[in-house]
Amino acid sequence: MFDTLYARVKTLAQSRHAEASLAAVAFAESSFFPIPPDVLLAPxxxxxxxxxxRFALVATLASVLGGVLGYAIGAALYDTLGQWLVNLYGYGAKMDALKATYAEWGWLVILVKGLTPIPFKLVTVTSGLLGYNFPLFVALSVLTRGARFFLVAGALNWFGDPVRDAMERNFAAVLAAFVAVTAAGFVIAVKVF
Known part of the structure; x- marks a missing residue:
């Protein structure tokens, strides 16, 4: 099963649709989709x-555009879609505390959470909901998402052969670690955000 999944991801990563797929996942992850773009960026x-x-740039730009959609969901659609997303991730009861945190530390929240496995959609929807300064939100999103994706791309560019060999030998373990990090991001988000 894992060999088949790895083969599919690898085939997609090498296809002519790779960049479009990466952009779609990065865009969606910043506003509503649970799977981070790293799953395509890495292969x-x-x-x-x-x-x-180039792939890091595509992921960054698409992620920021998706973040703008997330901001719009929070700003314009909170009573319907935005509230559903906030409740889905367990933040319904924490909104007052979150508003206070954003009033003082919103810039830091955006920067830190954009680099971590904590779902970025929570930052984007919350920023819109709380009416965070939009130009500053976009600038911080470019900075934090760019740093994340360029760090991933740089590390894989520099250490590519050993990482590729490890992925091919132990894809199940790599996938399990990725799922664990993503799950930990959701748990941390619920406990800390």
């Missing part, structure tokens, strides 16, 4: 190390 950067920086 794409490993398959084409010379394009790793």
């Amino acid at each position: 794409m950067a490993l398959a084409h190390p010379g394009k790793a920086w």
